Amino acid sequence: MPIIKGKVIAAFGKYIKVYHDTTEYNCTIRGKLLKKQLNSSPVAVGDNVEISIGNDGIASIEKVLPRRQLLSRPDILVKGKKQVIAVNLDQLVIITSTKDPQFKPGLIDRFLICAEIEKLQAAVVINKVDLADPKEFLVYAEAWESAGYRVIFTSALNGSGLTEFANLLKDKSSTLAGHSGVGKSSLLNAIQPQLNIRTKQISKTSGKGVHTTTSVIMHPLTFGGWVADTPGLKVFGLSGATRSNLCTFFPEMTEHDDCRFNDCVHLNEPDCAVKAAVESGNISEFRYNNYKKIYEQLLDLKSWQF
Ligand SMILES: Nc1nc2c(ncn2[C@@H]2O[C@H](COP(=O)(O)OP(=O)(O)OP(=O)(O)O)[C@@H](O)[C@H]2O)c(=O)[nH]1
Ligand SMILES: [Mg+2]
Ligand SMILES: [Zn+2]
Structure with missing residues (x-):
């Protein structure tokens, strides 16, 4: 059986579309692949896969190549579950x-x-x-x-x-x-x-x-x-963000990190380099104000509903 390498371009449960060289293949997933990764999506959009085409003309996914990155969000229907x-x-x-x-x-x-x-x-x-x-x-x-x-x-x-x-x-x-x-x-x-x-x-x-x-x-x-x-x-997950690390997700703030305190969150601390940069116009006021707003909200949030 010839093996074709392709990319998953759509995935609705067990129905997977794989693209290879201007052709789209409707594929099924082998049971063993489904069993292997019950908790996460075994096949997702963007996966690089190997498919085979049987004598009956049915294409199936034989192998999912290792993922180098994964973007997911909280599943709105099932608490604690993620959707890729x-x-x-x-x-x-x-x-x-x-x-x-x-x-x-x-x-x-x-x-x-x-x-x-x-x-x-x-x-x-x-x-x-x-x-x-x-x-x-x-x-x-x-x-x-x-x-x-x-x-x-x-x-x-x-x-x-x-x-x-x-x-x-x-x-x-x-x-x-x-x-x-x-x-x-x-x-x-x-x-x-x-x-x-x-x-x-x-x-x-x-x-x-x-x-x-x-x-x-x-x-x-x-x-x-x-x-x-x-x-x-x-909805996007915010699981990686806490009040103490929120500022690390603002690249312009990490550039101004010579504050007096190492764990400065740039709000009320004295000798804060970030606040000084906002005052001198080196950090945008609108971004800093948004930082403060998000900091306030962060305690109660697990995800953002946009
Ligand atoms: N005036 C104007 N209208 C635009 C422009 N781009 C898109 N539209 C119109 O905006 C409407 C929405 O465009 P879509 O491309 O369907 O928007 P979308 O972001 O894909 O929306 P979803 O698929 O629902 O997430 C359509 O009526 C488009 O014709 C633009 O640059 N200028
Ligand atoms: Mg659209
Ligand atoms: Zn600071």
């Missing part, structure tokens, strides 16, 4: 829109913390610049850039920023994250029209709050790389 979003990722690309739905910079900061917890590179895309003056968003863009994140302004509608967006994804394995309706699927269609992903139609009768993309699907990019389109991700 995608694996083997290089970066989280956070998509937001200038309007419709409303721009929420605080939410982006929370997504950025999630990326830091997962040790994923992150970038921010501000889409729908055709609907507003990009100048309004510069203060946020500068804050994220000075924290080390790439920020791109795009419009899937008029094409601006699409070359930068494609370059951001090129040769990497990325997951898009962001609220429903910000234009995640539209941006992918705009850089690679043959994907032809379903997007929300502009119509008065279309149901509000209904996700157009309903499950995580990985798409191969013709210019190199993979990108997972997601339904607006609503």
